[in-house]
Amino acid sequence: MRVNSAMLHYRKVDQVLIGLALVILPQVQHLPVWITALVILCGIWRAVSLRRGWRNPRRWALTLVAIVCGLGIFLTYGQLNSQDAGTALLVTMVALKLMELRGRRDALLLVFLGYFLVVTNFLHSQELPMVLWLTPATVWLTMVLLDVARDDAPLPWRYRLRTTALLMLQALPLMLVLFLLFPRLPGPLWGVPSPDDAATTGLSDSMSPGSISGISQSNEVAFRVTFDESAPRQQQMYWRGPVFREFDGQTWRYGDEALREGSISRQPEGLQPLGPAISYRVTLEPSNQHWLMALDMPASIERRNVRYLDGQALATEPVEERERYDAASYPAYRLQIELPEELRQQALHLPNSGNARARALARQWAEEYASTDEVIAAAMRLFNEQPFYYTLEAAVLGDEPVDEFLFDTREGFCEHYASAFAYLMRAAGIPARIVTGYLGTEHNPIGNYHIVRQSNAHAWTEVWQEGMGWVRHDPTAAVAPERIEQGINTALDGGGAAAGEGLMNLRRLMIRLELGRDAINALWDAWVLAYGPERQVEVLERLGLRDANWRSMATTMGVLMVVLLALHYAWIGWQARTLSPDAPSRHYRLFCRRLERIGLTRKPHEGPVDFAARAAAQRPDLAAQIRHITDLYVALRYAGCKDESAALHTLQQAVRNFRPPRKAGEQAHPATAS
Amino acid sequence: MQLRTWANSQYRAWMQRRNPPVRGTLSLTGRRIYILPTSAGLVFALMVFIILLSAMNYSNSMAFGVGFLLGAMGLVAMHHTHRNLLGLDVTGLGAEPVFAGDTLRFRVRLGNPGRKTRHGLELDTNEGTRDKCDLPAGASKVVFLPCPTLRRGAFSAPRFHLACRFPLGLFRAWSPIKLEMSALVYPQPADDAPAIPATRGDQGHRASDQSGGQEDFHGLRDYRQGDPWRHISWQALAREQGLTTKLFAEPLDERRWLDWESLAPRSAETRLSILCRWILDCESRHLVYGLRLPDKTIAPASGAAHRERCLQALALFPREEA
Structure with a gap:
């Protein structure tokens, strides 16, 4: 069986696979080995089977595997509602969905699951390296979404990258408004399952000297x-x-x-x-x-x-x-x-x-x-x-x-x-x-x-x-x-004086780098990650919103969102109405619009020359001007001119000065035919 | 159920009032474009909602960030989807006539006067058929609006949707469009038509031959294959002038009349089907034929234009009131 028409293009599938790999990779350490193995196997199988035209596994077989995996996760974690177990379930779902991937819908779902996996990564770590890794991953997923969402052939990657960047940049102001003003609630909505691995701390709630031979020197x-x-x-x-x-x-x-x-x-x-x-x-x-x-x-x-x-x-x-x-x-x-x-x-x-x-x-x-x-x-x-x-x-x-x-x-x-x-x-x-x-x-x-x-x-x-x-x-x-x-x-x-001079310098450099990294992290932590209910009020006060409560925040957020969206739409709409840079057509269009105003409408299939003949016959008083403009346009558009810019300029001037009166015999502006 | 039908008809009427048929070129304005989330868009919204819920629960700033970014991107994408249709020119170019039962393909020219490429434009009809294309800046393209036909007659182009889901497939923007264009659907050629009626020369004129050859003799020319035996000049052959054909001032009446009346008592549509089959057969055999309908007579001739004229007459033959 060759790849049938409903099947997604294998290149699109490859992109989905890469995107999923990008977001699963950082959490491999939190996953049981067998789930990692499962998802890798499923990914490879998907990539190969598409090229070889193998059949998807039967539904009952997948259901069986799903049940076994669910049991396995339950046995591994002892529960299903902890954070890590949730991530494991999500990854398993991705693996199984890969097995039954067929058309656009499945691929869309996989991309959405990919976005979810970005979030589960952040639940484990929100530090800068993770952010630096996941930002391109999110861009990639969106590029994939762009391609998967359309049925036609894949778009060139450069174009997709540009469109994705454009979408994200335009979304950024909205995102900032939402981030700053969306009322933050203190505390969890439902019981936060305690993290599976308790934080390592140098302190504990009891002390038994001599019970262990050493303490961990955690940095x-x-x-x-x-x-x-x-x-x-x-x-x-x-x-x-x-x-x-x-x-x-x-x-x-x-x-x-x-x-x-x-x-x-x-x-x-x-x-x-x-x-x-x-x-x-x-x-x-x-x-x-x-x-x-x-x-x-x-x-x-x-x-x-x-x-x-x-x-x-x-x-x-x-x-x-x-x-x-x-x-x-x-x-x-x-x-x-x-x-x-x-x-x-x-x-x-x-x-x-x-x-x-x-x-x-x-x-x-x-x-x-x-x-x-x-x-x-x-x-x-x-x-x-x-x-x-x-x-x-x-x-x-x-x-x-x-x-x-x-x-x-x-x-x-x-x-x-x-x-x-x-x-x-x-x-x-x-x-x-x-x-x-x-x-x-x-x-x-x-x-x-x-x-x-x-x-x-x-x-x-x-x-x-x-x-x-x-x-x-x-x-x-x-x-x-x-x-x-x-x-x-x-x-x-004991002093560490034994180390050589160069080694000491290197060490000092390393320490400085480490301190620099920590300083950036600290800023990140203080301004982005610790942005909770208290911080929000504090920041908003600095931005001029006094006594911020959830009501005033929601109102401000709503107003700003509407304003931003309206601005964006105006910008987008203006872009849509901007005509293509084909200047001769633009001028000719204006010319036709002016003729339309006096009741001479160009028919959809009337060529410029035919239209000019008809118009000139109906309005002999304008015939010279009409012929002149049409000749210029036709020459520019179809014949190719020696001096295009000069011809263009002439056309522009001619159209600008073309102001036909409604009735023949009224004073018309003279056409400057230079 | 009745309420639903009523609501449906009201909606359709409202749509028609809002979007009357357009002659010539239609330029899509914002008023004509509608937009709604797709099922994928709804799933996406649900996903953003869940992400934000978990962000709230875990007080996780980056999860908030991802949720807000995706949400904002969805909104921005909505504008892009809408923009993707805005300002497009749509022109109906008509369609080649077909026989009933075949599919009419209305040609619609999509023009993009804008500066941006328009992606994934779809022409949707009720039949669920789709023609997709991308339209680069300043370009125009002809797409087809396929319409299956059942009956003969003038077929006006149906209301269709010009739609797109670009860029993220989360929203579908569409514009219901009714272009004023129509095409002819000829009757379906009958499969088991009687033989094509013979010429008068084949039947009635045999008698006049016997009554003494009243046609005016005009001259002789060299025999060409296919000339009737009756016109061969035996005298000339006898004079050893070779095989020659007698020419007459009026050519022999080889005209066939495809006559509506001759097909009685069949039903009107059957007769039209048979006439249609005859026309096609005559044309393919390069015969000269005329068409006689109750309300119209087309003088005998042949050629593509004549054929079209005849078929047109059949297509437009008044339908019997049931």
């Missing part, structure tokens, strides 16, 4: 900060995260659930500033956690629904999208000078047994030293003077992690030190707790903001001291002060 951005004035020094930038009150001998946790709920407050409790506040703006990446990152000690965060627990700012709902908020913090403060007895008991609690050596050491200090300060100093001395090492590749610890770390392995990272320190304090009868968060930033001079990455994650301790409240003590500083002062990379590669 992913946790949040970005812009300080209103000068930034504090690196060693002061403790970004406060979860605070752990409870320790069971292995793991630090938030604490008793009921108590936690009870102690959540709307304002930071018991905070006394000791100096000026620092204000800054945070752009937080989604973490799917409640935590709002702020500098120690957060005083206010401008955002709806903020709660505070142990000095940590919390959102009432998990942060599922990138968000921006203004915050103010006091770097110098007193926190909770009065410690309620309940909290005090919690901050002193330790399991009844285990980690005996550490407990004994702490008791010894408690007896030896009179003041809390001395005990703290003793602990710091221990870390500083004994051979403790700072490393991310720490040994796995057993049932008594504190003892093993303090007396045997003596190597670890912030978690180990903070945990051991807090344990020692509690054993010595001093209230203590673990604070996790991030330490330090990376300054980006290109965008003048600071980047905090997941690798900046840190843990330290807070000790409650009489008259001072909770005081921050960072035992890691006693072991690896450079970790605190310069950042984790310096702490790890």
Whole structure:
């Protein structure tokens, strides 16, 4: 069987295949291998079968395959309504549709599915590389649509590209109006299925030092900060995260659930500033956690629904999208000078047994030293003077992690030190707790903001001291002060001076490039991706729309759309009425129109010469002019002139001066026949 | 059902009032062009809607962007579709006559006086037949409007649609057009017609031959193949002047009359069919024939023009009121 007439031209089908490949490719990583294999096979089969004239598979066979694929997806994801499962279903649909592709309708549907796949890509990533990849893909899909929509032979690609570009450019102003003014609603319309792969974050809601041998050094951005004035020094930038009150001998946790709920407050409790506040703006990446990152000690965060627990700012709902908020913090403060007895008991609690050596050491200090300060100093001395090492590749610890770390392995990272320190304090009868968060930033001079990455994650301790409240003590500083002062990379590669000069330069260049990329990304994030309900009001205010609510936005949008569409239509219509650049015909047309006005209408098939003869016979007074113009036109149009531009000019002049009166004998304008 | 028929007829009447038949060249103005989304356009709109819904749900700016871009592109494309017809010149050029049962092909010239190529222009008739073409700037093209015919008579070109779906196929713009042009449909030639009537020379004049050759002898010429034996000059042959043919002042009456009355008592349409078959047969055999209809007589002659004249007379023969 050869390709029948209803079948789409194979070149058009090839274009559809390329378009689909462009939009499926970026999400292959989110698809099970078998679906990727299926869609590739179907694509190849389609391309080959069209050329060879193979038959499409039977409908019942396709139905069977569809059912099997649906089951397979359900088994892979355990559900069908998650984002990734949805994408997998969509791709499977594309694969199966390819198998039964026949005519224009099928191809149109495939192109539409292609547009959908563009969107599913954006649900995974909206960063610039994805945008740069998908923009040409969308252009390509539209070029394909242009060809698939017509039954005739394919149009030349250059023409299609131009038409597509034209359509998109003309659509752009409308799109901008819609993007800016379409009222954005806060929150999801229906339950957003939680992402299949939870965001990797350096922080978690519990801490078990020694349970894993290392932490991932993810370079992913946790949040970005812009300080209103000068930034504090690196060693002061403790970004406060979860605070752990409870320790069971292995793991630090938030604490008793009921108590936690009870102690959540709307304002930071018991905070006394000791100096000026620092204000800054945070752009937080989604973490799917409640935590709002702020500098120690957060005083206010401008955002709806903020709660505070142990000095940590919390959102009432998990942060599922990138968000921006203004915050103010006091770097110098007193926190909770009065410690309620309940909290005090919690901050002193330790399991009844285990980690005996550490407990004994702490008791010894408690007896030896009179003041809390001395005990703290003793602990710091221990870390500083004994051979403790700072490393991310720490040994796995057993049932008594504190003892093993303090007396045997003596190597670890912030978690180990903070945990051991807090344990020692509690054993010595001093209230203590673990604070996790991030330490330090990376300054980006290109965008003048600071980047905090997941690798900046840190843990330290807070000790409650009489008259001072909770005081921050960072035992890691006693072991690896450079970790605190310069950042984790310096702490790890110990200076890195061994690298050659050229290599250093290259590295510096790479860092600069990376910072430039991040600055562009940050702008993109701030102005395009974070364009939500709040941002919209803010931007519209800057554009002059005061107190924007959904009603005023919708009205403005409607008016602007109508105006833009009307302008576009006027432009388009004007283009349609513009005559072709065939100048002689244009002039001749005008000539005929003037004759029509005096009742001499050229018949559809009357040639110019015949018409001239008839017209001249009816109006002898105009005969000379009519013949002159007709001769010029015929010469230009059919004979070819020696000096075309001069002849054209003559024709133009002659027609311009041709103003026939309605009745013979009236004064006519003289024809200038030069 | 009745309501629907009524609505349909009202709509058609309204369309006819709005778009009266046009003589000569019709230039398509915006008033004459209608536009509606195609089924593909509706699917496209649904898709944009779903994209925007998911964009809202996931608060995904780029999904909003794609949704708005596609939506805006759809609107822009609507203007382009409309523009694709705007300003076109449509001229009816008539059609060659055909026999009933054949398909008339009205020629319609589409002219594009504009500066832009017009793509995918379609001529749609009720029969669903389509002729498609692209029209470059300044060009004109003749397309065909096929009309199947059933009965003889004057056939006026039906209302048709000049339509297009360019560029994205999301909208279909069309202009209902009724051009004032008509063509003739000849009767269908009968398959089983009686033999062509003989000439008077074959029948009636045999008697006059016997009664003494009243035709005026005019002269002799060399025998040509096909001359009747009766006209061979036997005297000349006897005088050994070779085979010669006698010429008469009035040529022998070889005229055949294709006579309506001779076909009684058949029905009018059957008679016309038979007459039509006779005309075609006479013409193909280069015979001289005349046509005698109740209201019209066409003197005997032959040739293409004569044939057309006769067939025309048959086509326009008044139809019997049922």
